[in-house]
Amino acid sequence: MTLLGKKQKCHAAQSVSFNGKRKVVLVGNPNVGKSVLFNVLTGAYVTVSNYPGTSVEVTRGVAIIEEEQFEVIDTPGMYSLMPITEEERVGREILLNECPDIVIHVIDARNLERMLAMTIQLIEAGLPVILVVNIMDEAERLGLGINIPLLGEKLGIPVIGAAMAKKRGVEEIRKSISGFNPKEIRQFNYNKKFEDDITEIALMLKGDYRLSRKAIALLLMQKDNEIAELIEEQEGAGYQAIDELVREKVFERRESLHMDISMQRREIVKGIIKDVFSAPERRRFTLSDKLSNWSVSPLTGIPLLLIVLYFGLYQFVGVFGAGTVVDLLEKKLIEGMFNPWITETVNNVVPWEIIQELIVGEYGIITMGVRYAVGIILPIVATFFLFFSMLEDSGYFPRLALLVDRVFKKIGLSGRAVIPMVLGFGCDTMATMVTRTLETVRERIIATLLLALAIPCSAQLGLILSLLSKSQGSFFVWAGCVLMLFLTVGFFAARVIPGDKTMFYMELPPMRMPQLSNVLTKTYTRMQWYFMEILPLFIFASVLLWLGKITHFFEKMVEWFNPVINAIGLPKETTVAFIFGFFRRDYGAAGLFDLQEKGLLDVRQITVAAVTLTLFVPCIAQFLIMKKERGLKTALMMGLFVSVIAFGSGYFLNKLLVTTGIL
Amino acid sequence: MMRCGFCGYDFEEKEGIQGCKNCPMSGGCKMIKCPKCNYENPSEPFWVKKVKGFFKEANK
Structure with missing residues (x-):
């Protein structure tokens, strides 16, 4: 990563960059509409590339305004000139190394007070700023008033009110860019003592810098190492005296420096918005505001989560999807009407019994493979993905991430890990790949392990909920066991696996x-993807089962596994479901579903089977991705660990249920 | 433009499929990764895009 270089001849009034175009850099917090503005300004012709030496992507494009070409750069989201994340560091590098002729700071009108602090920093740094107050439409809907001309007057820069989603303000922004003429920089003063300290440091700086001396003095006081290195390089022998003075000033304010700077900036902003901003006496809290607040507070968020899970997952997916709809489709239509007809037809047309068995036999491609895929899995994933998409579209997931952040920290993760966990309910294989986006190796290992152990995929979850829907007691036993193991294994894994703890913050x-x-x-896209993936695999599984049957191989496998299955109190017929659970978790669950339909499992056995199968080894695709992401050794250890936990839990749960007789 | 179902970030579809070539599930998942939070968003089916495009044209 290049360091913030010394000032070049790039800020001579209205300079042009090397390719002859003036440069416009867009900056601002994430989610304020920078990218929309970028697209509006540049159109379709953009290039996206990693910023040199980093994995952070930067988008560049060309805007043509009044026949002049401008190079427009969209920076990653940043909250301040003092960087914390790599994205913010890249944002600052661009501001300082790319010699922008215009810096457009995009802010959210609904959070004017909070976001203007960065505008103050940009102006203070001597950058040529245009302020775009975006999302004005939403602010107006909330009854917030912003006097844009007065704000511009107070800041001493061009300010434009906009609503990018509705293309409001686009023309003003374009005019402002083409006619931009930087004026004298407005000074915003901190309290006298603080200003004196800043000035004392600033006066010692003799080099030629792109940032104002005041901004550099402030960054030095905040222990910005990159700035310190630059100053050392520029000032040479004079650096030591500067460093000593900075240390002295910082020491005087050692307990509250960052707080002082932020509080004083806040005071400056308050002074600016005093006559600029108006809000209704009582802020209008819409239902969505209330729901948003309830969903992130533990006191209300956890009951809300339980309500969502109970009605959304248990009642809608488990009882309605896997119960009512499967009953209609699988039992009445397929088993009752289609299968007898196709069996008779095939038997009449195909003379060889062995082929009849392959197509319409006990494990036949149509009578079992297609029946499982269309009659059982399809309605379950349809209801699951419908519920999932509704939650997703409502904006609930980021709130869930904030809600569970504290609990996740105890198990070595952070709220960010909600993304793979939530995706795991769709497909654990894909979710295992997504764990690579977590910040530390420790988090990735713990998340991979927990996904393999306690997160059932959509179809498996639906089928298990359906199995358990006959008895609410068994549902609570299953949920309690899985949740307890998820937290316990995570808790111990966090203590055993070394590594850094991570922070999590996100804009909601x-x-x-x-x-x-x-x-x-x-819902349609996810269903289509899921169905197209499982159908060939289910057909392939049917062929394998048929082969196993005609070669008597499965009888032998059932015999080998029988002691384990017996030990957890299940009949030997469930062995096949477990063997195929490794092939596809949902196929195994569908096998259990079939056994329950045939009356071969009582409530206790269903509960034990559901817990064991939920915790059971990851399916083969997930295992392969685990191997790819975490290496063969780790994947094998996880597979072994998960198998022991699954059958161990099944064994103890069976003993507990038999002894207590609670189910 | 599409909006991430997790963090609400607006981005171009092509930004979300840049890493797909190296993925072992490439060609199968039809998901678009948010460049900001890495959440996997389902892509809009081809025919839905066509229908939307048709109505957009008709409204012009």
């Missing part, structure tokens, strides 16, 4: 009513 998108078109489109 608004909570909103799910849009029907979005929900249906997402």
